[in-house]
Amino acid sequence: MRIRQRVALLTVAVLLGAAGCSQEAEAPESTAVAATTGCASSGELTMWERSGGNKDMVDMLVAAWNAKNPDCKVALTYIPHTEMVGKIAQGIASGQVPDLMGMDLIYAPQFEKAGQLVDLTDRLTGWPELTTASKGHMTVATFEDRLYGVPLYADVSALFYNKDLFTKAGLDPAKPPTSLPELRAYADKITALGGDVKGYYLPGNCAGCNIFTVGPLMWASGAKIEAAGPGDEPLVGDGVKQVLQFERDMVKAGNVHDGDRTENGETFHLQFGSGKVGMMGTGNFNITLARQQNPSMQFGITLLPGMTPNSSASFIGGDLVVVPKGSKRVNDAVNFMKFLLSDDVQVEVYAKALNLTTRADMVDNKYFKEEPLVQDVAKALTVGRTPYTLTFFEQINSPQGPWLKMLQRAYYTDDNLDTVIADAKKEMSDIAAKS
């Protein structure tokens, strides 16, 4: 699969080039039609979304739209997420595209730059909902001051901690760690409980999991990770080395399970709910999941810390909803976006399902008030960021990329960390130089 993913991504450039020759003219609809939360014309709307995203949330949003708009229901198709980028590129190249798409936000700039998404700036300008929409999403939805999409759902990373294990280890479950040295000290105590329990979790073979959970530790320590474009220097700041040293020490101290080394992301979401991990960087999606897995487990959520006390950061991930070039129903796709951002949907669909709202001003709602964990994880939106680069996959997400290579050398070898960072820095710079 991973090979397929690489092949698909490598062919994207070729396909996008082909698309440039064959793409159809932008939809003939008027751009002056004011958006509503209903449908402007009848007939089924088609939508693609990647599998492996927040499927439950997307299903709920589509169901809510379909209930309100029985004459133009959204027909949703999930595409295997490892094949999504290639599939979109192929669809655009041949003009066989859905009316709207959910897209992993991290890949959006690549498609915006290639001119393969419908420029929605004129249609979206002036929407009050956008002023409070998730900043991370809006950043990657914008290319050269033009706007191409709105948030579909948000996933943020945070530190989950097992209160039961805190209590057993003699720690105060009301006081999670506020810095990495503190996190290390807590992990030592939890690991000392023995048996199958470990103080910490480190997904050793998953590039995406690590940028989601270890990346923020570096940001919170003042570092910068990816190269935005040609000439931009990656891996800048002492925080990079400090966090790598911290993780190396955690592994050497036995604070992580040996099996974590092979974690490629496929069971990452199940680890915290196992009850055998004291602290773990994961995402808001894990609240419901951990409860389903382990209903009796007491746990808390705090922000991912940096080296100094009370520093914190988060990765804002998730999906955008965009309109591919060639869509015949741009106005209704925009209406769907208006629907997603409406007060009613933000509260009665997103918040009710205990998912993050995609508008900051909707966090203060009746459902979150009854659920302290969601309130805690929502704080991550205020310190979160979304990397902006045209080569995110090659630099960061690729299983063979420099990011994971650097982490694995840091975690599991005794290589000099300055050399490890320098090697990764060079490789990332080379990749960015080609963008």
Next chain:
Amino acid sequence: MTTAPARTGYLIAAACLTIATVMLLPLAYSMLASIKPTAEAAATPPTYLPHGVSLDSYRRLWDYQEGLLTYLGNSFGTAVLTIVLTLLLTVPAAYGLARFPIPAREPIFVVLLLALIVPYQALLTPMFLMFAKIGLTNSLLGLAVLHTTIQLPFSLYILRNTFAAVPREIEEAAVMDGAGSLQILRRVFLPPTVPAVVTVTLFAFITSWNEFLGALVMMSSSAKFTLPVILATARTETSLGGTDWGMLQAGVTISIIPCVLVYLLLQRYYMAGLMSGAVK
């Protein structure tokens, strides 16, 4: 006392048994994982023998997205169409190439065989763009045509060589009796070449049944997806690409069954067919 030939026989049998065991272990593991309770299917470290038996994974698969029956139906329908198209095209083509005095017959055959060495992935995008122009995308017929094109060179190779091996005397006798070309094909060539035709059928079925990339690219709505595509979707069912292992193993188990059944039904023809295609 055991004789030397008997000892050799035992050794060969033991080696075969060992190889078979090694090859079947992943299959057995997959089948056992499909009946484990959900939590156990994803447990780390994994268990080998299930501690409990549960059909929950199959239940989830049954209701997955458009429902298992839809995907089985799409896969089966495409495979049957592929078989029909493959036989309709390759039997007459092979007959022609084997027996008709076509100019440059051998070079034509070689050129057709060259398609075997062109990577399928390289053909996929241009073929998709072509299919899009004639409205054959997101259609089971279109997918069957695509699968047929993958299958054609190999099928032609098997059938043409088999037909070429049929003695000319029998054909000439049929001509003397006044039989036409189609009658000769049906009554003279097909009966002794049934193993080769069955082999082509079997290959066409398995190729179409297992094919993933073309089905993913060609289909744009989940109601048209085939089983391999929906299993790839299920592989990344949960957040951050997490996998519902139990459901995936249930899908793998189900997807294997038709292949095994078809193979068991046709295996007696299979080896004979391959051998007949291997010699001229």
